[in-house]
Amino acid sequence: MNDSEFHQKVDAQLQLIEEAIDNSGADIDYEVSGNVMTLEFEDRSQIIINRQEPMHEIWLASKSGGYHFKLIEDAWICSKTGVEFQAMVKRECDIQSQEDIEWD
Template identity: 50%
Template structure:
């Protein structure tokens, strides 16, 4: 994957996530600055999503830890656990929001 493909994949993922956050009924605020998506919850905890261009990875920072995702077979996959990005994100957001959060229909 080249840098252009990487940026397109990350931008598409972040734009889709912003749409999901806009449609959510949960008490969640978000802000995108310089390619970094910060999601803030009512208890002031945050989830941060950003790109790591040199590694072509999508990084996720949560209260429970940090995760690094590689793009494989159409999904962002954690390089340690093999978990999918959306699974990890939904779990972290649910824990931090203290309510069930799903970004899927």
């Protein structure tokens, strides 16, 4: 995968996060600036998602810790937990918001 393909694949993942948040009705603000997506919660806590171009990874930082995701057979998988990226984002949003968010 070259850098251009990497950015396209990460952009698609970030778009899925935006759509999931919008569809859930959760009180989560999000902003993308450069290579970083910030999810901000009612209590002002944040989840930071950023792309690590040199390693072709997505990194996620939350109250629970830091996680690195590598593309394996068309799925972004956490090197520490084996959890898929979108599932981890949703889980961490539930934890951070202290709610059971209704994800589609």
